[in-house]
Amino acid sequence: MNSTAPQLPAHPVLAGQKALVTGANSGIGRAIAVALGAAGADVVVNYVVGDDAARAVVDEIRGHGVNAIAIKADVSSEADVERMFAEAIRELGTIDVLVANAGLQRDSAFHEMTIEQWNTVLNINLTGQFLCARAAVREFMRRGVVPSVSCAAGKIICMSSVHQTIPWAGHTNYATSKGGIKLLMESLAQEVAPLRIRVNGIAPGAIRTPINTSAWNTKAAYDRLMTLVPYGRIGEPEDIARAAVWLASDHSDYVVGTTLYVDGGMTLYPGFATGG
Ligand code: BGC
Numbered sequence: 001m002n003s004t005a006p007q008l009p010a011h012p013v014l015a016g017q018k019a020l021v022t023g024a025n026s027g028i029g030r031a032i033a034v035a036l037g038a039a040g041a042d043v044v045v046n047y048v049v050g051d052d053a054a055r056a057v058v059d060e061i062r063g064h065g066v067n068a069i070a071i072k073a074d075v076s077s078e079a080d081v082e083r084m085f086a087e088a089i090r091e092l093g094t095i096d097v098l099v100a101n102a103g104l105q106r107d108s109a110f111h112e113m114t115i116e117q118w119n120t121v122l123n124i125n126l127t128g129q130f131l132c133a134r135a136a137v138r139e140f141m142r143r144g145v146v147p148s149v150s151c152a153a154g155k156i157i158c159m160s161s162v163h164q165t166i167p168w169a170g171h172t173n174y175a176t177s178k179g180g181i182k183l184l185m186e187s188l189a190q191e192v193a194p195l196r197i198r199v200n201g202i203a204p205g206a207i208r209t210p211i212n213t214s215a216w217n218t219k220a221a222y223d224r225l226m227t228l229v230p231y232g233r234i235g236e237p238e239d240i241a242r243a244a245v246w247l248a249s250d251h252s253d254y255v256v257g258t259t260l261y262v263d264g265g266m267t268l269y270p271g272f273a274t275g276g
Contacts, residue, residue, distance in 0.1 A: 006151040006253050012040030013249040016149045018092040020044040020085075022075050022132055023102030025053040027209030028159065031237030032099050032244045037061035037068060039245045041097065044088045045070045048102070067092065075102045075128030085135040094143050096150060097248045098136035100129040101159040105174050105211055118173045125177035126184065129158055133188060133199070140197050150250055153196040157247050158185040160201045162263050178203075182259065189257030198256050200247050205263025207235040230273065231264035 019036045023029040025047035034057065037043045043061050045068060047054040054070040061068035069091055073084035088095055103125045106117040133156050140154030163171065164178040181201065189199035206225055208216055216222050216234050226232060243262050246252050261267055 006250055015040035017041040017096040018094055019097035020088055020095050021099040022046040025050050025057050028237050028240045029101040030057050031241040033057055034060055035241035035245050037064045037066050042067040042092050048074050076123035081131040081135055095139050097155045099157045100132045102128055107171050110172050121173040121177050126180045145196055151253055152198050155248050156199040157244055158201040160203045162203050162205045162266050186257050193256050201259040202243050203259050203261045204240050205266035229264040229266055230270050
Protein backbone atom coordinates (compact mmCIF):
# COMPACT_ATOMS: atom_id res chain seq x y z
CA MET A 1 0.00 0.00 0.00
CA ASN A 2 1.27 3.44 -0.86
CA SER A 3 -0.81 6.03 0.92
CA THR A 4 -0.04 9.46 2.28
CA ALA A 5 -3.31 9.72 4.22
CA PRO A 6 -2.49 10.65 7.79
CA GLN A 7 -2.50 8.24 10.70
CA LEU A 8 -5.19 9.66 12.92
CA PRO A 9 -4.71 10.25 16.61
CA ALA A 10 -6.85 8.50 19.19
CA HIS A 11 -9.76 10.52 20.60
CA PRO A 12 -10.34 13.27 21.58
CA VAL A 13 -9.81 14.46 18.03
CA LEU A 14 -8.76 18.02 18.87
CA ALA A 15 -6.53 17.30 21.88
CA GLY A 16 -3.78 19.90 22.15
CA GLN A 17 -5.33 22.28 19.62
CA LYS A 18 -6.22 25.91 20.27
CA ALA A 19 -9.36 27.25 18.66
CA LEU A 20 -10.83 30.72 18.35
CA VAL A 21 -14.56 31.03 17.63
CA THR A 22 -16.07 34.42 16.81
CA GLY A 23 -19.59 35.24 17.93
CA ALA A 24 -19.31 32.38 20.40
CA ASN A 25 -21.65 33.49 23.18
CA SER A 26 -24.88 32.50 21.46
CA GLY A 27 -26.45 30.37 18.77
CA ILE A 28 -24.28 28.40 16.38
CA GLY A 29 -21.01 29.93 17.66
CA ARG A 30 -21.76 28.91 21.20
CA ALA A 31 -22.52 25.30 20.22
CA ILE A 32 -19.33 25.13 18.17
CA ALA A 33 -17.17 26.54 20.97
CA VAL A 34 -18.56 23.99 23.42
CA ALA A 35 -18.17 21.10 20.97
CA LEU A 36 -14.57 22.04 20.18
CA GLY A 37 -13.85 22.04 23.91
CA ALA A 38 -15.56 18.68 24.33
CA ALA A 39 -13.33 17.40 21.52
CA GLY A 40 -10.23 18.43 23.50
CA ALA A 41 -9.38 21.91 22.21
CA ASP A 42 -8.65 24.96 24.31
CA VAL A 43 -11.07 27.64 23.15
CA VAL A 44 -11.19 31.41 22.82
CA VAL A 45 -14.79 32.58 23.10
CA ASN A 46 -15.05 35.81 21.15
CA TYR A 47 -18.08 38.01 21.66
CA VAL A 48 -19.02 41.66 21.35
CA VAL A 49 -22.01 42.10 23.67
CA GLY A 50 -23.13 39.89 26.57
CA ASP A 51 -20.35 39.42 29.16
CA ASP A 52 -22.44 37.02 31.25
CA ALA A 53 -23.31 34.77 28.33
CA ALA A 54 -19.64 34.63 27.32
CA ARG A 55 -18.62 33.74 30.88
CA ALA A 56 -21.20 30.94 30.93
CA VAL A 57 -19.79 29.49 27.71
CA VAL A 58 -16.27 29.64 29.14
CA ASP A 59 -17.45 27.81 32.27
CA GLU A 60 -19.21 25.15 30.23
CA ILE A 61 -16.11 24.56 28.09
CA ARG A 62 -13.85 24.36 31.15
CA GLY A 63 -16.18 21.67 32.45
CA HIS A 64 -14.68 19.46 29.74
CA GLY A 65 -11.25 19.77 31.37
CA VAL A 66 -9.76 22.15 28.80
CA ASN A 67 -8.87 25.81 28.98
CA ALA A 68 -11.19 28.55 27.75
CA ILE A 69 -11.06 32.34 27.81
CA ALA A 70 -13.49 35.02 26.67
CA ILE A 71 -12.23 37.94 24.58
CA LYS A 72 -14.47 40.87 23.76
CA ALA A 73 -13.75 42.24 20.30
CA ASP A 74 -15.67 43.65 17.35
CA VAL A 75 -14.66 41.52 14.35
CA SER A 76 -15.29 44.42 11.97
CA SER A 77 -12.58 46.50 13.68
CA GLU A 78 -9.03 45.83 12.50
CA ALA A 79 -7.60 47.07 15.81
CA ASP A 80 -9.92 44.85 17.84
CA VAL A 81 -9.11 41.76 15.78
CA GLU A 82 -5.35 42.35 16.03
CA ARG A 83 -5.63 42.84 19.78
CA MET A 84 -7.77 39.72 20.14
CA PHE A 85 -5.31 37.48 18.28
CA ALA A 86 -2.35 38.92 20.21
CA GLU A 87 -4.12 38.20 23.49
CA ALA A 88 -5.24 34.73 22.40
CA ILE A 89 -1.72 33.78 21.33
CA ARG A 90 -0.24 35.22 24.51
CA GLU A 91 -2.70 33.24 26.67
CA LEU A 92 -2.87 29.94 24.77
CA GLY A 93 0.49 29.92 22.95
CA THR A 94 -0.91 29.79 19.42
CA ILE A 95 -4.10 29.29 17.40
CA ASP A 96 -4.66 26.16 15.31
CA VAL A 97 -8.32 26.60 14.38
CA LEU A 98 -10.34 29.69 13.50
CA VAL A 99 -14.10 29.45 13.23
CA ALA A 100 -15.15 32.75 11.63
CA ASN A 101 -18.74 32.61 12.75
CA ALA A 102 -19.85 36.08 13.91
CA GLY A 103 -22.70 37.34 11.80
CA LEU A 104 -26.01 39.14 11.88
CA GLN A 105 -29.01 40.19 9.83
CA ARG A 106 -30.40 43.69 9.31
CA ASP A 107 -33.35 42.88 7.09
CA SER A 108 -35.10 45.42 4.91
CA ALA A 109 -36.93 45.78 1.64
CA PHE A 110 -34.28 46.85 -0.85
CA HIS A 111 -35.78 50.26 -1.64
CA GLU A 112 -35.84 51.12 2.07
CA MET A 113 -32.47 49.69 3.04
CA THR A 114 -30.23 52.25 4.70
CA ILE A 115 -26.52 52.53 4.10
CA GLU A 116 -26.10 51.71 7.78
CA GLN A 117 -28.01 48.42 7.41
CA TRP A 118 -25.93 47.59 4.34
CA ASN A 119 -22.59 48.48 5.92
CA THR A 120 -23.27 46.82 9.27
CA VAL A 121 -23.99 43.47 7.63
CA LEU A 122 -21.12 43.63 5.14
CA ASN A 123 -18.64 44.88 7.74
CA ILE A 124 -19.40 42.20 10.32
CA ASN A 125 -20.27 39.22 8.14
CA LEU A 126 -17.69 39.66 5.37
CA THR A 127 -14.95 42.10 6.41
CA GLY A 128 -14.95 40.46 9.84
CA GLN A 129 -14.10 37.12 8.24
CA PHE A 130 -11.34 38.75 6.17
CA LEU A 131 -9.76 40.35 9.24
CA CYS A 132 -9.93 37.21 11.37
CA ALA A 133 -8.76 34.90 8.60
CA ARG A 134 -5.83 37.20 7.83
CA ALA A 135 -4.72 37.20 11.46
CA ALA A 136 -5.08 33.41 11.63
CA VAL A 137 -3.13 32.84 8.41
CA ARG A 138 -0.30 35.02 9.71
CA GLU A 139 -0.09 32.92 12.86
CA PHE A 140 -0.32 29.62 10.93
CA MET A 141 2.52 30.78 8.61
CA ARG A 142 4.68 31.82 11.55
CA ARG A 143 4.21 28.49 13.33
CA GLY A 144 3.88 25.97 10.50
CA VAL A 145 2.92 22.33 10.97
CA VAL A 146 3.43 20.78 14.40
CA PRO A 147 2.98 17.08 13.60
CA SER A 148 2.17 16.08 17.17
CA VAL A 149 -0.80 18.49 17.09
CA SER A 150 -2.19 18.29 13.54
CA CYS A 151 -1.04 17.38 10.05
CA ALA A 152 -2.19 20.81 8.85
CA ALA A 153 -0.57 24.14 9.64
CA GLY A 154 -4.01 25.48 10.54
CA LYS A 155 -7.68 25.25 9.77
CA ILE A 156 -10.16 28.01 9.01
CA ILE A 157 -13.90 27.41 8.96
CA CYS A 158 -15.95 30.19 7.41
CA MET A 159 -19.54 30.27 8.58
CA SER A 160 -21.63 30.90 5.52
CA SER A 161 -25.29 30.10 4.84
CA VAL A 162 -27.51 28.43 2.29
CA HIS A 163 -27.87 32.05 1.15
CA GLN A 164 -24.43 31.91 -0.41
CA THR A 165 -26.36 30.19 -3.19
CA ILE A 166 -30.10 30.79 -2.55
CA PRO A 167 -31.07 34.38 -3.39
CA TRP A 168 -33.07 35.99 -0.57
CA ALA A 169 -35.49 38.83 -1.26
CA GLY A 170 -35.73 41.27 1.62
CA HIS A 171 -32.26 40.25 2.79
CA THR A 172 -30.03 41.56 0.01
CA ASN A 173 -27.29 42.73 2.34
CA TYR A 174 -27.14 39.37 4.12
CA ALA A 175 -27.18 37.25 0.95
CA THR A 176 -24.51 39.50 -0.57
CA SER A 177 -22.30 38.97 2.48
CA LYS A 178 -22.71 35.20 2.29
CA GLY A 179 -22.05 35.11 -1.46
CA GLY A 180 -18.89 37.07 -0.71
CA ILE A 181 -17.88 34.59 1.98
CA LYS A 182 -18.10 31.76 -0.56
CA LEU A 183 -15.46 33.29 -2.83
CA LEU A 184 -13.40 34.64 0.04
CA MET A 185 -13.24 31.09 1.39
CA GLU A 186 -12.49 29.46 -1.98
CA SER A 187 -9.88 32.02 -3.08
CA LEU A 188 -8.13 31.89 0.27
CA ALA A 189 -8.27 28.08 0.28
CA GLN A 190 -6.58 28.02 -3.11
CA GLU A 191 -3.92 30.51 -1.99
CA VAL A 192 -2.90 28.86 1.26
CA ALA A 193 -3.40 25.16 0.56
CA PRO A 194 0.29 24.84 -0.47
CA LEU A 195 1.13 26.04 3.05
CA ARG A 196 -0.94 23.18 4.43
CA ILE A 197 -3.61 25.54 5.68
CA ARG A 198 -7.11 24.20 5.11
CA VAL A 199 -9.95 26.64 4.57
CA ASN A 200 -13.52 25.37 4.30
CA GLY A 201 -17.03 26.67 4.78
CA ILE A 202 -20.21 25.51 6.44
CA ALA A 203 -23.54 26.58 4.94
CA PRO A 204 -26.27 26.10 7.56
CA GLY A 205 -29.91 26.13 6.59
CA ALA A 206 -32.58 27.03 9.11
CA ILE A 207 -31.10 26.46 12.55
CA ARG A 208 -32.93 27.13 15.83
CA THR A 209 -31.06 30.24 17.04
CA PRO A 210 -31.89 33.82 18.02
CA ILE A 211 -31.09 35.12 14.50
CA ASN A 212 -34.29 33.65 13.03
CA THR A 213 -36.68 33.20 15.97
CA SER A 214 -39.66 34.44 13.99
CA ALA A 215 -39.14 31.60 11.47
CA TRP A 216 -39.78 28.86 14.05
CA ASN A 217 -41.34 30.15 17.28
CA THR A 218 -44.98 29.71 16.30
CA LYS A 219 -46.61 26.62 14.82
CA ALA A 220 -47.68 28.54 11.70
CA ALA A 221 -44.15 29.82 11.13
CA TYR A 222 -42.62 26.40 11.76
CA ASP A 223 -45.03 24.71 9.35
CA ARG A 224 -44.25 27.31 6.70
CA LEU A 225 -40.54 26.79 7.27
CA MET A 226 -40.93 23.05 6.83
CA THR A 227 -42.15 23.55 3.27
CA LEU A 228 -38.53 24.60 2.62
CA VAL A 229 -36.86 21.70 4.44
CA PRO A 230 -37.24 18.27 2.79
CA TYR A 231 -35.86 16.50 5.87
CA GLY A 232 -38.80 17.78 7.90
CA ARG A 233 -37.16 19.28 10.94
CA ILE A 234 -35.39 22.47 11.92
CA GLY A 235 -31.62 22.23 12.45
CA GLU A 236 -30.16 22.48 15.93
CA PRO A 237 -26.90 24.34 16.70
CA GLU A 238 -25.33 20.96 17.53
CA ASP A 239 -25.90 19.81 13.93
CA ILE A 240 -23.52 22.57 12.86
CA ALA A 241 -21.14 22.04 15.77
CA ARG A 242 -20.54 18.41 14.82
CA ALA A 243 -19.69 19.45 11.27
CA ALA A 244 -17.29 22.09 12.60
CA VAL A 245 -15.47 19.60 14.84
CA TRP A 246 -14.97 17.32 11.85
CA LEU A 247 -13.72 20.13 9.60
CA ALA A 248 -11.33 21.29 12.35
CA SER A 249 -9.92 17.81 12.88
CA ASP A 250 -7.45 15.74 10.89
CA HIS A 251 -10.37 13.43 10.01
CA SER A 252 -11.10 15.91 7.21
CA ASP A 253 -7.45 16.41 6.24
CA TYR A 254 -8.09 16.10 2.50
CA VAL A 255 -11.07 18.47 2.53
CA VAL A 256 -9.90 21.80 1.11
CA GLY A 257 -11.99 24.71 -0.14
CA THR A 258 -15.32 22.92 0.22
CA THR A 259 -18.61 24.19 1.55
CA LEU A 260 -20.42 21.65 3.66
CA TYR A 261 -24.17 22.28 3.43
CA VAL A 262 -25.89 21.33 6.67
CA ASP A 263 -29.42 22.26 5.76
CA GLY A 264 -31.83 19.31 5.84
CA GLY A 265 -31.98 19.55 2.05
CA MET A 266 -32.98 23.21 1.82
CA THR A 267 -30.74 23.68 -1.21
CA LEU A 268 -32.46 20.83 -3.10
CA TYR A 269 -35.12 23.12 -4.63
CA PRO A 270 -37.95 21.57 -2.56
CA GLY A 271 -40.53 23.39 -4.70
CA PHE A 272 -39.57 20.98 -7.49
CA ALA A 273 -40.39 17.86 -5.46
CA THR A 274 -43.84 17.83 -6.99
CA GLY A 275 -43.52 20.34 -9.80
CA GLY A 276 -41.32 21.37 -12.69
C1 BGC B 1 -30.38 32.86 8.18
C2 BGC B 1 -31.67 32.44 8.83
C3 BGC B 1 -32.51 31.61 7.88
C4 BGC B 1 -31.71 30.51 7.22
C5 BGC B 1 -32.49 29.77 6.14
C6 BGC B 1 -29.70 31.65 7.62
O1 BGC B 1 -28.48 31.98 7.06
O2 BGC B 1 -29.56 33.54 9.11
O3 BGC B 1 -32.39 33.57 9.26
O4 BGC B 1 -33.60 31.03 8.59
O5 BGC B 1 -30.54 31.05 6.65
O6 BGC B 1 -33.16 30.63 5.27
